[in-house]
Amino acid sequence: MKQYILTHGNLLTMRDRTIKYDTDILIRDGKIQKIGRNLTASAVQEAAGPVNGINSEADAWKCEADALNGETKILDISGRYVMPGLIDSHCHYDADYMGKMFLACGVTSVRNMRGYKRHAEYAAETLAGKRTGPYIYSSGPIYDGEDPGIPDNSNEIVRTEADVEQAIEYTIRNGFLWLKTYPSIEPELYRYLLKRARQQGLPVCGHMSKKLDDKVLADAGYYCCEHSSSLPSHNADIRYLAESGMWFTPTQAVCETLPDYVWNGKTLPELEHFKDLPECERESWESRNRKIIESYRSQGVRPDIRVVISRGRTFLEYSDRFMAGTDCAYPGIIPGFSMADELEKLVELYGCTAFEALKAATVNPAAHIGLEEKKGSIREGMDADIVVLAGNPLADIGNVRKVSMVFQGTNLYDEETIRAYGSEAGFLKKEEIEFIHW
Ligand SMILES: [Zn+2]
Incomplete structure (x- = not known):
């Protein structure tokens, strides 16, 4: 013992x-x-x-x-200050190097929002103590309809009811917790998907719909809206979703990458922890970002970030069912370190108190996942997922960056280990990393 x-x-x-x-x-x-x-x-x-x-x-x-x-x-x-381990409520854990970066930042669990078989294996290995990284709770793959607006669309396309059945079957068989949808599924097929998923007890999360009224999704029990940019444009509709009990993950930091990199001249190397990413990842982000910039500039689309923020704030006016998610590792969103950025944005831009922001990274996602009896708060009998901070996060939310010790179940990561975990990916060569492809 x-x-x-x-x-x-x-x-x-x-x-x-x-x-x-x-x-x-x-x-x-x-x-x-x-x-x-x-x-x-x-x-x-x-x-x-x-x-x-x-x-x-x-x-x-x-x-x-x-x-x-x-x-x-x-x-x-x-x-020092002790709080429950953070849960990044929207991430893409697509390479093994990310595991230690998450832990270095006090992220002891993640909600992975595109899962294939290998993610399910990562989740099982982590639970069995064979992999260093946060616990993984994952959706299945992303299911969408035909969308000519997405070049090189790597999402799974559903065209028929049989495709829907297959999507549900794959998601359940691999132990994924949510079926994830993108907005271009044809309306009748979408209704069918929502009905069939509901019959089988599988919650549906994602980017809502372009072709079906969002209220129809809410009425069908759509479980979570990902990104402030996916919310409807009218306040009354946002209120309807909020009051339906739908969950919401603003991912404000990633919403800002679009105006920042495409229009405001920000560059990736400006990011404090960009150097802590593996070189091959830095190169890949630079090249993906170039494509994103070209594509948006050529379309002349210049989204107003204030509109996105105001939609997110409207949701928060009517509901406290929201979670702090980063959408790492989208270019510009660094695994682990971006968690503090998102929490700061919830306070500075969404008007949350520090306590509400921290709830969005602990209590709320634990409830969303169905783990409120094990994770997300500290009380006797619960899992020992704990972060020790060198400053009071209620006094200044930025103190979540001052991680000095992390417990994750039976694992203790001390200050020295944390420091090493936060920077060692920067020295990894491509062949030393497993990237999850599908
Ligand atoms: Zn995402």
């Missing part, structure tokens, strides 16, 4: 906005066993056994020494 006691931490359980100062946490077998004061003393007493007890100071010292040298590791985290 290996156990840890984190002592004298300032605990933000995320069950409410208070901080429990000077609190200890006992972690055993990957679970939060106990929360309270002076847990070290009780652990020492337990080590001494119920019969002998601790009769003298000398005994106490001996027991403490045994505890320290043996099964219990005591970590003094005085002055």
Whole structure:
């Protein structure tokens, strides 16, 4: 039995906005066993056994020494802040190098939004402790109709009811949690898909529809709208979706890449952590970004980011069912590090309090995934997915960048490991990386 006691931490359980100062946490077998004061003393007493007890100071010292040298590791985290591990609620975990970057930034789980068989294998390997990276909860592939607007469309195209059945079957068989749709599926087929998915208990998430009224999707129980840019243009319609109980992932940071790189002259190397990506990834992003820039400039489309923000804000006025997702590794959105960017945007642009933003990265996605009894907040009996920060994230949301320790179940990543994990991908050669293709 290996156990840890984190002592004298300032605990933000995320069950409410208070901080429990000077609190200890006992972690055993990957679970939060106990929360309270002076847990070290009780652990020492337990080590001494119920019969002998601790009769003298000398005994106490001996027991403490045994505890320290043996099964219990005591970590003094005085002055630091403890919160639940972050959940990136919209990502594309398409290369193995990303796993350590996520952990370095306190992201202990991800919601992967395009899953193939290999992603399902990654998820199982992570759970079994054979892969270093966040736990993976994934949708299946992206299903769309014919869309001539997408060059080199790599999405799965559904043309017939048989295709819909196959999509549902593939998604369920691989253990994926959601069926993901893009907006060009033909209306009648879309209705059929929503009906069949619902009958089989499979929630549908994605980019809504270009051809079907969004309210029809809401009425059919469409589970989550991805990206502020996918929301309808009229406030009344956004309100309708919000009040239907639909979830929403704004992904504001990725929405901004379009105006930033296409029109505002931003470049990828300006990003603080661009150098921490593998060289081959940097090259691939540069080339993809060039294509995106050319395509949008030639179409002359110049989206107004203020409109996108105002749609997202409207949703948040009527619902608290929203999640912080980054859409990494879209060019410009760095795995792990972009999580803090998204949280800052929720505060600065969407008017969230720091607590609401943090909920969007913990409690909310845990509920969305159906894991609220295991993850997303800190209480006895829950999974030990924990981030230790060197600053109070409620006082300044930017303090989520100051990760000093991460627990993920039975794994402890200390400060040195975190620092290494945050930068070592920058030294990887292409042949050392597994990219997931489909
Ligand atoms: Zn995405």
